[in-house]
Amino acid sequence: MILIHCPYCDDIRPELEFAYAGEAHIARPADPSALSDAEWEKYLFIRANPRGRHNERWRHVHGCGRFFNAVRDTVTDKFELTYKAGEPRK
Amino acid sequence: MSAHRIANACRLNGAATVNFTFDGKPYQGKAGDSLASALLANGVVLMGRSFKYHRPRGLLGAGAEEPNALVSVDRGGGRFTPNLRATAVEIHEGLDARSQNRWPSLETDFGSINDRLGRFFPAGFYNKTFMWPRSFWEKLYEPSIRRMAGLGDAPSDPDPDVYDATYAHCDVLIVGAGPAGIDAALAASASKKKVFLIDEQDELGGGALADPALWGWLAESLKDLARLPNVTLLPRTTAFGYYHDNFIGAVERLTDHLPDPGHQAREKLWRIRAGEVVLAQGAIERPLVFEGNDVPGVMLAGAARTYLHRFGVAVGSRVALMATHDSGWKDLFALARAGVGVAVIVDLRESVDPALLAEAAELGLRVELGSAVIGVSGRLAVTGIEIARADGSGRHKLACDAVLMAGGWTPSVHLWSHSLGKLEWSEEWGAYLPGKANENVRCVGACGGNWSFGSGVHVGQLPTPKNPALLKAFVDFQNDVTAKDIALAIREGMKSVEHIKRYTTNGMATDQGKTSNLNALQLASSALDRPVQAIGLTTFRPPYTPQTFGALAGHAKDALFQPTRKSPIDSWAEAQGAVFEPVAQWRRARYFPRTGEDMHAAVNRECLAVREGVGIFDASTLGKIEVVGPDAAEFLNRMYTNPWKQLEPGRCRYGLLLREDGFITDDGVSARMAPDRFHLTTTTGGAARVLNMMEDYLQTEWPDLNVWLTSTTEQYAVIALQGPKTREVIAPLVEGIDLSSDAFPHMAVREGTICGVPTRLFRVSFTGELGFEINVPAAYGLHVWKQVWEAGQAHGITPYGTETMHVLRAEKGFIIVGQDTDGTVTPYDAGLDWAVGKKKPDFVGKRSLARPDIVASGRKQLVGLLTDDPNEVLIEGAQIVADPKQAIPMTMIGHVTSSYWSATLGRSIAMALVAGGFDRMGETLHIPSASGKTHTAKVVKPMFYDAEGSRLNG
Structure with a gap:
């Protein structure tokens, strides 16, 4: 069971307290109606799915309840770091 | 005691006598014996039948690696455990152990006909043979294979045992209490760290238990460790899995070794988070591949030494050694010095360390270098061997009653592999050793390559002058994979070890190839003429050895399997005899049958009561x-x-x-x-x-x-009152709220009190009738419910459950998300255009409603269905076709999502998702059923009752 650092609680807690929430830094467009079908498709469905370093969202669902971002290596499953939602990509 | 016990130099000297049975026959052993050593001491060498060919099998090893001697243990009262390794079962007074996979008996097993027919069961046999005709698979092949194959029987009764579980944290966790593990524990404990030392055996010591020279050191060290408050010793505890961030799963066996377990938990699951992990799992000796290497009495040389020194049991009275490695010579010398007769030392190498030859000469042992065992005589036990020089010349036979194999050592990197540590090939070991770590872990002792067993050579198969196509030389004992099978797999095109493994099933048995993987790799390497590293390596995965489901489940079974959420009204419903159904994790009252009523009758009565009078429903969930x-x-x-x-x-x-x-x-x-x-x-x-x-x-x-x-959700109890008489029921109970239709219209909410309790009173309806939903603090829910129930008696108030709720809402065409929708239904598909704010610039999902696929024609749309025969109730989930006469497989245009008998309407009603459904109004569609009958139904709007809504506005 992975240990994850919650940047809001500033504490390392077991994976059981967290829920994965998909790739990070995919902002909802300010005006979806202005987007073409192709652009909307990209926002809705197209994900990076890298082998290696992945910026992704987690929620400390059984803790403080906050969503935050993390960098995890998809090969080794190791967390490199976590940071608060709204902070720039790391 | 018996001819096989050797009194001196044994750890069980003076141990008490223990009575046990094997296949119903009584035997005696000593306290501290494993089932394996106790049977050997009684001269029993036949302990099992192999998986596929039902060949007679005896012990290969003395520890966790044992592939052959699998037994079932019956502890009575439904406590039945199959597939235990005899080497890991401790005997106790009254132990009832049984052999497996044989009929009618271990000595006479009809299944062994497979052995004679072995040439017809090559690698990939199942894949090739049972392909056609297809219908034979389910009816004939699979049941026959299941009857013939398999190991022990699954227990038939529920497991009555209790299993414990705990979490633990430590600074240093050491797995394996052999010399290297004990040294690591002593070193770590000196720094005041919290240390756990765990070992799968009942006695700590590992390899030292088979080396009398270390017994003094062992006793002192264990005494020191036991005194230290910061050290926890856990014998009988198997670390079965190594997970992320130094999280180790281990199972401690608490009572299986006791004649009377009492009320203790049987096993305890330890979930340990360690700062540092030290793996000291040792190494497993490698068998040699030659014809007859599976006859009972052919075993690993190191195992023979363990049986001798730890248990005081001689594995034979005239023992032969087949070695490619020095360690086997030393094991045999130990046996010879203890007085065990020796037939011969055969070594494939042309020359060996002169010191070994000198010791052999001193002991008067016959030595044949540059030679190999090419055959074993005896069926239920070894009676002799045939030897030839490596070039095939000089064939001769010798009598013996045990054959020791010394093929070198394979470091136990199982947990290391679980932790995703890298492995590197070592020519010296002829095996993979730990490389770069992925966690805070290190390997010490033999499993890290830091232990000398001497030197040797590694060969896939011993040379033989016999026809290789007729050889039964086993690589994987538990799955009956021979060298021939691996050669065949390669001839048929398998080049990667992953393919060879799956085609031959090598390494796929419950022992995960502990004794077979490296030999299979060596064989593949020679056959493909490529280095072993180029063949690849299969991955060890948890569990390291089989564990019980009980230990993994722990307390999470029966009522504790998952929480049951109950509403504040639940106890009342139970007292009324409600029939419940699970909804998410809640249990909800489904209907309230009166004496003699089935669900159909109860639901009809409840529906009519709501439509004609007043019903009360628990909507707290x-x-x-x-x-x-x-x-x-x-x-x-x-x-x-x-x-x-x-x-x-x-x-x-x-x-x-x-x-x-x-x-x-x-x-x-x-x-x-x-x-x-x-x-x-x-x-x-x-x-x-x-x-x-x-x-x-x-x-x-x-x-x-x-x-x-x-x-x-859990702060409010919600009491739904529905029906034309609702207002009369609650009027006397409500204070501070004007209930008249003008002051309190449909789809309004008011705050006040009911029965003196603060309430948020909703005027809403999921039935199409006049209705109120009384929200009160959960703690007052039952109190208010009972008051309303009392007040309603004069009006014939009727409790109803979720089934009636479903029928009533379907009569009005109200959808249930997840039943009438399935995650591919838009508001337009569901006929809910009116609920979409067309003028809103944005809302979640709005842009998608303009996607090409969403606006395309032919989407499945929610419609009503009325069967031509009003008495037919369609089956929910039934597929719908436009033309029932088309050829099978038919084009399915949708399915029934909701279907009920409507007592109100005196006929059946249904809702369905149908392609282009809105344009099919009035069309007749067909619903074939499993019984062969095809139902017909007309497409209508999904609104069957009071379309104008006059009732709920009343």
């Missing part, structure tokens, strides 16, 4: 979210499809929630309690999902909105 803040209306306006900003305080609205892809994910009626406060409801099963989704948007997309979300 509805998800509830309190949405508070100056931007609450703006937030809901962005989340839901319909407009919320203009909703006046005191009014309710049906909200439809889409995912961003445009499909319906939830719905519910919500009320504006104040300009900055909403009382939201969600579906029973969707409560957590909706809150998570709303938190996501609030926290990450619109953090500028000043809104707070709080789950209030």
Whole structure:
């Protein structure tokens, strides 16, 4: 069971307290109606799915309840770091 | 005691006598014996039958690696455990152990006909043979294979045992209490660290238990460790898995070795988080591959030494050694010095360490170098061997009653591999050794390559002058894989070890190839003429050895398997004899049968009672979210499809929630309690999902909105009263609220008190009747329910359950998200255009409603179905076709989502998702059924009762 650092609680807690929430830094467009079908498709469905370093969202669902971002290596499953939602990509 | 016991130099000297049975026959052993050593001491060498060929099998090893001697143990009272390794079963008074996979007996097993027919069962046999005709697979092949194959029988009774579980944290966790593990524990404990030392055996010591020279050191060391308060010693504990961030799963066996377990837990699951892990798992000796290497009495040389010194058991009286490695010579010398007769030492090498030859000469042992065993005589036990020189010359036979194999050593890197540590090939070991670590872990002793067993050579198969196509030289003993099978797999095109493994099943038995993987790799390497490293390596995965389901399940079984959520009204419903059904994790009253009623009769009665009088329904499980803040209306306006900003305080609205892809994910009626406060409801099963989704948007997309979300599902009891007499029932109980239709219209909410309890009273209806939903604090729920129940007696109040609720809402065409929708249904598909705010610039999912696939024609749309025969009730989930005469497989155009008998209408009703359904009004469609009968039904609007809505506005 992975240990994850919650940047809001500033504490390392077991994976059981967290829920994965998909790739990070995919902002909802300010005006979806202005987007073409192709652009909307990209926002809705197209994900990076890298082998290696992945910026992704987690929620400390059984803790403080906050969503935050993390960098995890998809090969080794190791967390490199976590940071608060709204902070720039790391 | 018996001819096989050797009194001197044994750890069991003076141990008490223990009585046990094997296949019903009584035997005696000593306290401290394993089942394996105790049987050997009684001269029993035949302990099992092999998986595929039912060949007679004896012990190969003395430890966790044992592939052959699998037994079942019956502890009585339904406590039956199959597939235990005899080497890991401790004997105790009254132990009842049985052999497996044989009929009628271990000595005479009819299944061994497979052995004679072995040439017809080559690698990939199942894949090649049982392909056609297809229908034979289910009816003939699979049942026959299942009868013949398999190991022990699965227990038939529920497991009555209790299993414990615990979490633990330590600075240093050491797995394996051999010399290297004990040294590591002593070193770590000196620094005041919290140390755990765990070992799978009942006695700590590992390899030292088979080396009398180390017994003094061992006793002193264990005494020192036992005295230290910062050291925890856990014998009988198997570390079965190594997970992320130094999280180790281990099972401690608490009672299997006791004659009377009492009320103790049988096993305990340890979940240990360690700062540092030290793996000291040792190494496993490698068998040699030659004809007859599986005859009972052929075993690993190191195992023979363990049986001798640890248990005081001689594995034979005239023992032969087949070695390619020095360590076997030393094991045999130990046996010879203890007085065991030796037939011969055969070594494949032309020359060996002169010191070994000198010691052999001193002991008067016959030595044949540059030679190999090419055959074993005897069926149920070894009676002799045939030897030839490596070039095939000089064939001769010798009598013996045991053959020791010394093929070198394979470091136990199982847990290391679980931790995703890298492995590197070592020519010296002829095996993979730990390389770069992936966790804070190190390997010490033999499993890290830091232990000398001497030197040797590694060969896939011993040279033989015999025809290789006729050889039975086993590589994987448990799955009956021979060298021939691996050669065949390669001839048939398998080049990667992953393919060879699956084609031959080598390494896929319960021992995960502990003794076979490296030999298979060597064989593949020679056959393909490529280095071993180029063949690849299969991955060890947890569990390291088989563990019980009981230990892994722990307390999480029966009522504790998962929590059952109960509403505040639950006890009342139970007392009324309600029949319950699970809805998400809730248990909800499904219907309230009166004496003699089945569900159909009860539901009919409950439906009519609501339509004609008044019904009472527990809606407490509805998800509830309190949405508070100056931007609450703006937030809901962005989340839901319909407009919320203009909703006046005191009014309710049906909200439809889409995912961003445009499909319906939830719905519910919500009320504006104040300009900055909403009382939201969600579906029973969707409560957590909706809150998570709303938190996501609030926290990450619109953090500028000043809104707070709080789950209030369990804060309120919700009592739904539905039916024309509802108002009369509650009027005397309510204070501070004008219940008249003008003052309190449909889809409104009022605050006041009921039975003296503060309430949020909703006038809403999921039945099409006049209805109120009484929200009161959960702690008062049962009190208010009972008061309303009392007041309703004069009006014939009837409790109803979820089944009646489903029928009543279907009569009105109200959807249930997840039943009439399936995650691919848009508001337009569901006929809910009216709930979509067309003028709103944006809401979650709006853009997707303009996607090409969503606006395309021919989408499945929600319609009503009326069967031509009003007495036929369609089966929910039934497929719908336009033309019943078409050839099978037919083109299916949709399916029935809801279907009930409507007592109100005196006929059946149904809802369905049908391709292009809105344009099919009046069409007749066909619903073939499993019975062969095809039903016909007319497409109608999904509104079967009171289309104008006059009843709910009354």
